[in-house]
Amino acid sequence: MKFIISGGGTGGHIFPAVAIANEIRRRLPDAEILFVGANGRMEMTRVPEAGYTIVGLDITGLQRRLTPQNLMFPVRVFRSVRKAGKLIEQFRPDAVVGVGGYASAPVLLAATSRGIPSLIQEQNSYAGLVNKLLARRVSKICVAYEGMEKFFPADRIVLTGNPVRTEIAHGSRAEALKFFNLDPAKKTLLVVGGSLGARTLNLATAAALPRLPEAGVQLLWQTGKLYFPEAQRQAAPYATDNLQALEFIRRMDLAYAVADVVISRAGALSVSELCLTGKASILVPSPNVAEDHQTKNALALVSKGAAVLITDEHAASRLYDEALRLLADPERQQQLSQRVQELAHPDATTTIVDELFKLIAK
Numbered sequence: 001m002k003f004i005i006s007g008g009g010t011g012g013h014i015f016p017a018v019a020i021a022n023e024i025r026r027r028l029p030d031a032e033i034l035f036v037g038a039n040g041r042m043e044m045t046r047v048p049e050a051g052y053t054i055v056g057l058d059i060t061g062l063q064r065r066l067t068p069q070n071l072m073f074p075v076r077v078f079r080s081v082r083k084a085g086k087l088i089e090q091f092r093p094d095a096v097v098g099v100g101g102y103a104s105a106p107v108l109l110a111a112t113s114r115g116i117p118s119l120i121q122e123q124n125s126y127a128g129l130v131n132k133l134l135a136r137r138v139s140k141i142c143v144a145y146e147g148m149e150k151f152f153p154a155d156r157i158v159l160t161g162n163p164v165r166t167e168i169a170h171g172s173r174a175e176a177l178k179f180f181n182l183d184p185a186k187k188t189l190l191v192v193g194g195s196l197g198a199r200t201l202n203l204a205t206a207a208a209l210p211r212l213p214e215a216g217v218q219l220l221w222q223t224g225k226l227y228f229p230e231a232q233r234q235a236a237p238y239a240t241d242n243l244q245a246l247e248f249i250r251r252m253d254l255a256y257a258v259a260d261v262v263i264s265r266a267g268a269l270s271v272s273e274l275c276l277t278g279k280a281s282i283l284v285p286s287p288n289v290a291e292d293h294q295t296k297n298a299l300a301l302v303s304k305g306a307a308v309l310i311t312d313e314h315a316a317s318r319l320y321d322e323a324l325r326l327l328a329d330p331e332r333q334q335q336l337s338q339r340v341q342e343l344a345h346p347d348a349t350t351t352i353v354d355e356l357f358k359l360i361a362k
């Protein structure tokens with residue numbers, strides 16, 4: 001069997017795609033799986049790291065301002081659709097999966113116009129542009145939130161939850177302590193700003209560094225690429241206190257395993273992973289995303305007493321007071337942990353792959 005999985009741009013699209021690929025491979029070890037992404041984007045390195053081959057298309061988004069890049073946009077779209085068509089004719093997939101992001105558009109267009117079964121996985125409660133445009137052409141749409149009929153034809157929607165890589169919930173604390181060189185006697189705070197890092201979290205964390213050692217707290221601080229050099233300088237004086245700045249965390253399974261409390265943006269996959277790992281968390285939704293969808297992602301937990309919410313605006317003044325309070329309160333951590341686990345969809349990936357295989361069987 002052969003599958004093409006397309007899309008990417010950020011971790012929130014890439015890692016669900018990897019989770020789906022891993023499940024296909026678990027069931028069919030001989031299956032051929034080809035990823036198609038956008039040249040220059042994160043998938044071009046993260047997908048090979050996960051053990052899969054990826055081909056890049058020269059596709060970008062449309063800029064909101066008038067730029068010379070926009071003039072090239074129709075040409076790029078035309079070339080990408082042509083390249084995607086050629087790939088499909090050479091590779092001859094039995095089914096195609098789109099996870100959102102620019103590269104999934106030409107691939108799904110090319111696949112559906114050739115009658116190849118296709119499935120979309122939408123991570124958010126607010127549908128992405130590519131997925132909205134292609135919804136009428138594909139055979140199945142797997143979603144993580146109720147009420148998605150607003151965006152997609154109701155007869156094609158299946159509520160599955162988001163596919164999370166299985167290893168994420170099985171990290172070992174002992175291995176994590178060694179891997180990150182941490183002190184088993186201290187409490188550990190993990191800060192993750194989504195796959196690209198988050199400026200607000202970085203600024204608040206930098207300001208709070210002097211408060212952590214005296215509270216007996218060690219830190220794994222994922223900063224993203226842009227802020228990393230500055231964060232490294234800021235964290236350097238605290239190296240012996242185990243306050244570490246990290247550009248990107250490859251072993252999120254270990255980071256979650258060792259964390260007592262997580263401060264996180266509320267991207268769809270981060271939220272799904274917090275549910276699955278049962279972590280006590282403080283969510284700071286990004287205000288810079290379509291329709292404020294991260295706040296909706298966060299509220300799905302916060303309204304059930306399963307996470308704490310701090311708005312981006314209040315992060316500078318309140319985030320670390322709240323984090324230190326929570327780190328000092330194991331009972332409250334336990335309560336949040338229990339509640340958040342109830343919101344997990346542990347079968348999401350297997351249900352999505354069941355749906356994919358049903359399409360092929362048809």
Ligand SMILES: CC(=O)N[C@H]1[C@@H](OP(=O)(O)OP(=O)(O)OC[C@H]2O[C@@H](n3ccc(=O)[nH]c3=O)[C@H](O)[C@@H]2O)O[C@H](CO)[C@@H](O)[C@@H]1O
Pocket residue numbers: 010011012013015016123124192193194195196222247248249250252265266267268269270271273286288289293294
């Ligand atoms: C700014 C932006 O557009 N954010 C969107 C993006 O978020 P973003 O790309 O940040 O994605 P998510 O928060 O959904 O998921 C992040 C993923 O990256 C992984 N990870 C993260 C950091 C790290 O150092 N190592 C690592 O492996 C996490 O384990 C997780 O699997 O896609 C999400 C899913 O469509 C959306 O909900 C977000 O609103």
